[in-house]
Amino acid sequence: MELKTRMDGQVAVITGGAQGIGASTGRIMAELGATVVLADVNEDGANATAEAINADGGTAVGVRYDAFDKDAVRGLITDVAGRFGHLDILHNNVGGSWPDRDLQVLDIDDDTWLKIFDWNMHTTHWATTAVLPIMLEQGKGSIVNTITGGAQVGMSIQVAYGSAKGAVSSYTRYVAVQYGRRGIRCNAVNPGLILTPHAVEVMSEDFKRSLFDQITTVRAGVPDDIGYAVAFLASDAAGYINGEAITVAGGGPRSSHDAEALRVGAYGPSVPAPPADLILPDLH
Numbered sequence: 001m002e003l004k005t006r007m008d009g010q011v012a013v014i015t016g017g018a019q020g021i022g023a024s025t026g027r028i029m030a031e032l033g034a035t036v037v038l039a040d041v042n043e044d045g046a047n048a049t050a051e052a053i054n055a056d057g058g059t060a061v062g063v064r065y066d067a068f069d070k071d072a073v074r075g076l077i078t079d080v081a082g083r084f085g086h087l088d089i090l091h092n093n094v095g096g097s098w099p100d101r102d103l104q105v106l107d108i109d110d111d112t113w114l115k116i117f118d119w120n121m122h123t124t125h126w127a128t129t130a131v132l133p134i135m136l137e138q139g140k141g142s143i144v145n146t147i148t149g150g151a152q153v154g155m156s157i158q159v160a161y162g163s164a165k166g167a168v169s170s171y172t173r174y175v176a177v178q179y180g181r182r183g184i185r186c187n188a189v190n191p192g193l194i195l196t197p198h199a200v201e202v203m204s205e206d207f208k209r210s211l212f213d214q215i216t217t218v219r220a221g222v223p224d225d226i227g228y229a230v231a232f233l234a235s236d237a238a239g240y241i242n243g244e245a246i247t248v249a250g251g252g253p254r255s256s257h258d259a260e261a262l263r264v265g266a267y268g269p270s271v272p273a274p275p276a277d278l279i280l281p282d283l284h
């Protein structure tokens, strides 16, 4: 029996593929037989990850592109499709925030707000609008977007990041509904705290501790946990899954009711505790 998770003959583009979650996704998809294009502003990093994949018997190339540059995003997609003759999988993985500037609603400046939307939402739209005509022509294609738990629960900081990822979540559903009957599947992966080198660097020990206190698994999340979920969603094994988000968060916080950890704040002071005389609604 040939497993439908195999990706032999398929071409996959992974944005932000030099390190972290994108690099894991690349390694796993290459292991499954895909030809993997790791696109990143860090060209040396993308090339190094591609070389490591090739040394392990996979097929990968690193390319430079800048997610903030609309023409570069579109050029990436058309170049890959032109080079290989088809493009079967797109993982819109690139994204992030500047935690020192992406704070609360009244603190954030317009430039930071717009750039974080570019980094997470708009670049997803630019890549998707470039890849959709190619996939529609093929009659088949799979897109996996990347969102975040904070988009659903709300956090004490990172209002732009959470809002932009929330927009990506809605966008995922729209692409699925509007193009699903023409052979396109579009899903999202929803990571909890994942110990990428970047996350380890920027998150405070308190924040990590408070999240780990809530996970229900025996270990913390690592990039491969997300890579496997993305590879599954991208593969034919997930052929009846469209417009969905898979949460990969170790059973961690899913709603504002159990998300005390998120209120602690990753990088700054906690949001003040509710006033002692807070009146709770009568739920009975």
Ligand SMILES: NC(=O)c1ccc[n+]([C@@H]2O[C@H](COP(=O)([O-])OP(=O)(O)OC[C@H]3O[C@@H](n4cnc5c(N)ncnc54)[C@H](O)[C@@H]3O)[C@@H](O)[C@H]2O)c1
Pocket: 015, 016, 017, 018, 019, 020, 021, 022, 039, 040, 041, 042, 045, 065, 066, 067, 068, 093, 094, 095, 096, 146, 147, 148, 149, 190, 191, 192, 193, 194, 195, 196, 197, 198, 199
């Ligand atoms: N790590 C987590 O805990 C976590 C949780 C939820 C969501 N996410 C999301 O997962 C995705 C990957 O996160 P990660 O933790 O692996 O990040 P990371 O910072 O470790 O890696 C991101 C990669 O994107 C590249 N990149 C950054 N800006 C770029 C640009 N302008 N153009 C091209 N490449 C660029 C970087 O060079 C890097 O290789 C992001 O969308 C992030 O928001 C991560």
